Amino acid sequence: MTVLTKTEAEGAMPVMNAPELAPRTITKPDLYSVEDAKALPTERMTELFKAHLNPGQFHFMKLLGFHKVKVESAEGMYYIDQNGRKILDFFGGFGSLAFGHNHPRILEARRKFQEEKRHEIAIAFMSQYATALAANLAACSPGDLDMVFLGSSGSEAMEAAVKLAERAAGPKRPKIVYAENSFHGKTKGVLTLTDGQLYRGEFRLTDNTVRVPFGDIDAVENAFKSDPEIGAIVLETVQGGGGIIQAEAEYWQKLRQLCDRHGVIWVADEVQCGFGRTGRFYAFEHYDVVPDITALAKSLGAGKAAVGAMIAKRDVYMKAYGTPKTAMIHAMATFGGIGEACATSIEGLNVLYDEGLMENAEAVGGYLIERLNGLKEKYPRIIKDVRGKGCMVGLEFQDFSQTLPAVMRPMVGMLDDKLKGSLSGFIGALLLRDHDVLVAFTEYNRNVIRLEPPLIVERSHVDTFVDALDQLLGRGVVSIVKDFVKSQMG
């Protein structure tokens, strides 16, 4: 094939021996369009999920009956499925949905951003959105928690927090204290501080860590006293993955004193419990203490964007990255501070205060706890504990693996290992199937249901949920288990 150069085409002498430059045709693979994706039936989604996403995870979805649901849309407190069924969301994306689904003010801020073709990637130029979001976060944070790193997940925010702590502590104090039953993310660095064997797997993790029981201040003191190489302590203020576990106010106050005395940097992971969920912007504010570094994610993205943030005391930050020479050691990654995500978070922070969502979380969350305590009194042999703060509530069932009538044990034994002895799986599955309510489970303690509804939740939603649970529990454990086992046979 002869290819004319631009000059040849304009009448000049042909260039001799020009290389053959056949334009390459790249065949488009058989791709789904967005509208194709929207129209996928659940059967096809199942095939694709198993073939390309996570076949093992599908097993659990099926066990809980989640695989039958195709969410067509979501609004406020509800998912709406392919049959128009409204599912009340008390799961709340493990705390990611402070504003519920598709809050109109969040949608509007994003719509304007898109319509005006505002800019996204904040690498070359400063971004007005990233700077404003950082300033907003500093304004929402107590003390001199003023310096912000923006990323796109909780793990990334925690990685930034731990790296900052390590640099600020210096090379002579590389050890980090973390708590039993902690969850700080699954990326390689923070996995070292995440206490689940399932997640840690066989990975080679660093050994510069010291593990202590959560909420035990003597254990922290002993660790600090006995090991001068400890430079940081990393703790969730309320343990989410551990099953909504809180420590006493005194623990946090003494922790602050101990950290000051021993020069240890305290990193408070507020990825799940922060952003107003417990009725304060940060859960540590309940205890009148301020950590050296903290992290937010989940609801910071207002249910529409992937945003994580580390917020640090200025002196700690400056110690680690304060000079031009050190500034780029851990500067924001490609998507850190991306425009529309920051605009979403900025609007989210404004909505949080304008709509009084933290006050609502405290009041309606308190009502939820009160009503669940009523159920605990009514069903003491089924419910073991109700705990939490605001809209971060744990409901623990009695472990009935040893007390189930002998005739039922083989049936339950046929089920997956994970669900054995755990009423929460059975109850969660039946709440969804029969009562259109979604709740969350807890990896570290299979007897705990986690309730983290959006902060827009109303008392009527609580009544709907608690009445449904009451009806279900009223059937008795044996009937619940039988029904669940039967549903697995079908």
Ligand SMILES: Cc1ncc(COP(=O)(O)O)c(C=O)c1O
């Ligand atoms: C307390 C806590 N920290 C960190 C993370 C990690 O966040 P992400 O899943 O956004 O990476 C989570 C996620 O559940 C969390 O609950």
